[in-house]
Amino acid sequence: MTSVRHRFVVLRSPSMAKEPVRVLVTGAAGQIGYALVPMIARGVMLGADQPVILHMLDIPPAEEALNGVKMELVDAAFPLLKGCIFIIMWFKFQMVLLRCVVATTDVVEACTGVNIAVMVGGFPRKEGMERKDVMSKNVSIYKSQASALEQHAAPNCKVVVVANPANTNALILKEFAPSIPAKNITCLTRLDHNRALGQISEKLNVQVSDVKNVIIWGNHSSTQYPDVNHATVKTPSGEKPVRELVKDDAWLNGEFITTVQQRGAAIIKARKLSSALSAASAACDHIRDWVLGTPEGTWVSMGVYSDGSYNAPAGVIYSFPVTCGNGEWTIVQGLAIDEFSRKKLDLTGAELTEEKELAYSCLS
Known part of the structure; x- marks a missing residue:
């Protein structure tokens, strides 16, 4: 049958x-x-x-x-x-x-x-x-x-x-x-990345979509390092470095950094509640770029498992500049790191190593 x-x-x-x-x-x-x-x-x-x-x-x-x-x-x-x-x-x-x-x-x-x-x-x-x-x-x-x-x-x-x-x-x-x-x-360090883009766009009175390639290095904490040394702005005559357009290194190395680092606390003070809308939007940005890919020539910031790139501590989740394609992220390599930046990268890396040790001690 x-x-x-x-x-x-x-x-x-x-x-x-x-x-x-x-x-x-x-x-x-x-x-x-x-x-x-x-x-x-x-x-x-x-x-x-x-x-x-x-x-x-x-x-x-x-x-x-x-x-x-x-x-x-x-x-x-x-x-x-x-x-x-x-x-x-x-x-x-x-x-x-x-x-x-x-x-x-x-x-x-x-x-x-x-x-x-x-x-x-x-x-x-x-x-x-x-x-x-x-x-x-x-x-x-x-x-x-x-x-x-x-x-x-x-x-x-x-x-x-x-x-x-x-x-x-x-x-x-x-x-x-x-x-x-x-x-x-x-x-998620995309929230900090977006905050940095927003600060630059306000400073220069340009569209935030015209600013790209800021970097958040390290921890999502007050030791994070918002870096504009490789960031650019789209202008009628082509892309220009952020530092060249801002023309205020004191602001970029001081108030800009602390504003991004402490933005969460400032929002709590203003709203009496922590960031919600901006955090949700950043989470969508993070996943969207990871899954669908970043535009050619553009990188974003993601906290990823460190392989020791840029002498960051290996074996922690550290924020790097990354590009995304085919559902994968890749750390941008070969960026110059000046002495000021080196100290900032090391400081936030040391905090992450300390946090790792503290977390592992809680497991025992």
């Missing part, structure tokens, strides 16, 4: 030409998460033609707020939030409904099958807490989430850590998710 083979045909509308990408946002009920998830759903992160399935994770006390965010996403009717596929078999029609938004307090459910993870959730430093206390809390959180990603995320999952201390949280995640390639675990 001849057996009948089932044939499976998946039908999609033109808007579903691409397979949906599963994007995890941790801390999704918080300020940054609330700003970030609609940006992802609207295509800011992955493009206007890329369907997404959102996975949102938060802690049990935030469960009600998290479900509220889910309801708003449904109410917003974002076309890119996809969840339905149709499967046709011989003699049978079946519709399988896939959730377009997963909102959960269970880390395993949140991490299952995700292609991109944006780690916004973390334990913030509170009044009276010692640095080691907050580090210990975050080590515990990122150890747990790393294990879930390790076991349940899609192969080649890309990760960006936003929660502070971002560089060291990313390093802990790397240590406890060994099957995820080291190149796929990064931290």
